[in-house]
Amino acid sequence: MAAVARQVRPRLLIVEDDEGLCSQYRWAFPDFQVLFAASRASALAIVAREQPPVVLMDLGLPPDPDGVSEGFATLDAILALAPHTRVVVATSHGDRAHALRAVAAGAYDFCDKSEEIQSLRSVTARAYRLSELEAENRRLSEAVSPGAVRRLVTRDPAMLKVCRDVERLASANVTVLLAGESGTGKEALALALHELGPRARGPFVAINCGAIPEALLESELFGHERGAFTGAVARSIGKIESAQKGTLFLDEIGDLPFSLQVKLLRFLQEQVIERIGGRSTIPVDVRVVSATNQGLDRLVAEGRFRADLFYRLNPVTVRIPALRERPGDPLLLARVFLARFRIEFQRSVRGFSASANATIEAHPWPGNVRELENRVKRGVLMADGPLIEPADLELEPVDQEPTLDLRTVRLQAERLALTRALARADGTLSAAARLLGISRPTLYDLLETHGLSRTDAEPGERQSSHSDRVHPTCDTPS
Incomplete structure (x- = not known):
């Protein structure tokens, strides 16, 4: 009987010199293959060899266990060696100022050691999911046809x-x-x-x-x-x-x-x-x-x-669908533009803050890819730290917490279903209505409710029953 292949667990590097904490961490992350380092040198060696997607680290490392200078030097070195690694900083109670400074320096997030271990697990799991998403984006970007x-x-x-x-x-x-x-x-x-x-x-x-x-x-x-x-x-x-x-x-x-x-x-x-x-x-x-x-x-x-x-x-x-009708593409394109412009302008910007990511996803992008490209270019030039913030993009930040308002959630899901149905039906209203399981008059009402384009299809509707496509409108010249 063929042996069942073991599922490979993702690697998690923990940089911590406290042996007691390391013993706790050994059983705290059952979904990860946990690696340990107690110094900057050993941490960098593991990062270079194992390429862990997530690092959990303490800022108090030898030879400065009571300070943070060695911790920040280690953080900078890890990000310089592996800029796509998500680093979570484990802080002591009352150390919020250092934690915020670490995030400004490029750390993904921070968590207080004194909190429940579940909080640390949640932050680490989110960091890993983000790392997976970014890795997938990079693979997709690199896998584009050579034509x-x-x-x-x-x-x-x-x-x-x-x-x-x-x-x-x-x-x-x-x-x-x-x-x-x-x-x-x-x-x-x-x-x-x-x-x-x-x-x-x-x-x-x-x-x-x-x-x-x-x-x-x-x-x-x-x-x-x-x-x-x-x-x-x-x-x-x-x-x-x-x-x-x-x-x-x-x-x-x-x-x-x-x-x-x-x-x-x-x-x-x-x-x-x-x-x-x-x-x-x-x-x-x-x-x-x-x-x-x-x-x-x-x-x-x-x-x-x-x-x-x-x-x-x-x-x-x-x-050609508008950028707002392509879920996931704004962030994917933003990272492609960031990689290009950071090299072109020789800037040390590493990425987007969590707030900027949420803002990019939520923005309707009336100017489509051209607007996104220009805003990212501005963000690379204007960012003060390693992460681009919404203000650098000249965008208003959005609430990062998911809404629990049922009406809002329903409207968001409804709009997403409409855009996907129109895309799958190639803009044909009758086909989109069949996919959604509704009548065409109901579809017209929903398009109007959500502000989606349908006006360009109306003349064709009146002239011929064979033409019922939704054509995108435009607010700015090409």
């Missing part, structure tokens, strides 16, 4: 599906429309479509249709001949022609002036252009990827966007 989609870090199922869809579409020479709020990563996905496809050796040319004045946009797109207008002293090749044999990315296509939509439609239909002032047509072999933070079907219904161009641009639409 172009590596620019997107996520563990959210809906966003992972977007990445898989992009990988499938990359090899097909089809026009793709990327729909999502500003800051969700549309350009990164457009670049992935280019780099993972057969046109990867060709140019990737991007133009933001909303960032260039209308008077200049036609020349930017189609180019001009010498003398075509005042100031045209030489021939200029436009963005479309520059993307020959490659990919043209039209960002914020919803902002394209109506007068230029006809010329763009002709190019998409015939794959030819005419420069301003030119008399001959120029064949162009270009794949077009466009992006919008607006509901193009709504713009069509309002007469602001040509219906024929709309259907030319979106034979395939990829909808």
